[in-house]
Amino acid sequence: MxxxxxxxxxxxxxxxxxxxxxxxxxxxxxxxxxxxxxxxRNTVERTLALTAAGAVLFAVANLFPFLSFDMQGRVTETTLLSGVVELWSQGMGVLAVLVLLTAVIAPGVQLSLLGYVLVPLHAGRVPWRLELALRALRRIETWSMMEVFLIGILVALVKLGRMAEIVPGPAIYSFAILILVLAGAAATLDRRAVWQRLTVGA
Ligand SMILES: [Zn+2]
Structure with missing residues (x-):
């Protein structure tokens, strides 16, 4: 039966x-x-594949230059984190914290939680405190607002375009793809199936 x-x-x-x-x-x-x-179908494996891709994109987005500005021969390169530091030092502390939270910490925590839940499930084990991790994942998803940040950057680019030559770095492309990959991971994760593994015992 x-x-x-x-x-x-x-x-x-x-x-x-x-x-x-x-x-x-x-x-x-x-x-x-x-x-x-x-x-x-194959919810754990599909979401795990997207999470792995997301982790690589996240690393590139944080380590490589985001934008470089060429202002009359003076070239300045910024990364995501140096941008946050720059905002802070310009007295825009609230904005710096918001950018750090929504564009760096939230997606980082989201990827870590997905990995924490999915790697053991894929290996046939139920991760410790699965229910807490799933709840935290749902919370953090609402804080991941990278697309808003990206639109802000694009608006600034259009406005600054007249004053300086701006070259997009590899990080900005990774960042844009990461938005799609994380949305895909959220869509392929079948929470019901994951909860069932908890009750059935993987
Ligand atoms: Zn009904």
């Missing part, structure tokens, strides 16, 4: 009995038609 579990519809609260597992299948509420569950 296939093991079953109870799921309440998010929209109308009707209780359904659905089979556990069943990768790649989805189901709708029989009363109101809302999506009841959507079991993604």
């Amino acid at each position: 296939v093991p079953e579990e109870f799921v309440a519809c998010h929209d109308c609260d009707l209780i359904h009995r659905i089979p556990v597992g069943q990768e790649g299948r989805s189901g709708r509420c029989t009363r109101c038609g809302a999506v009841l569950f959507n079991h993604k």
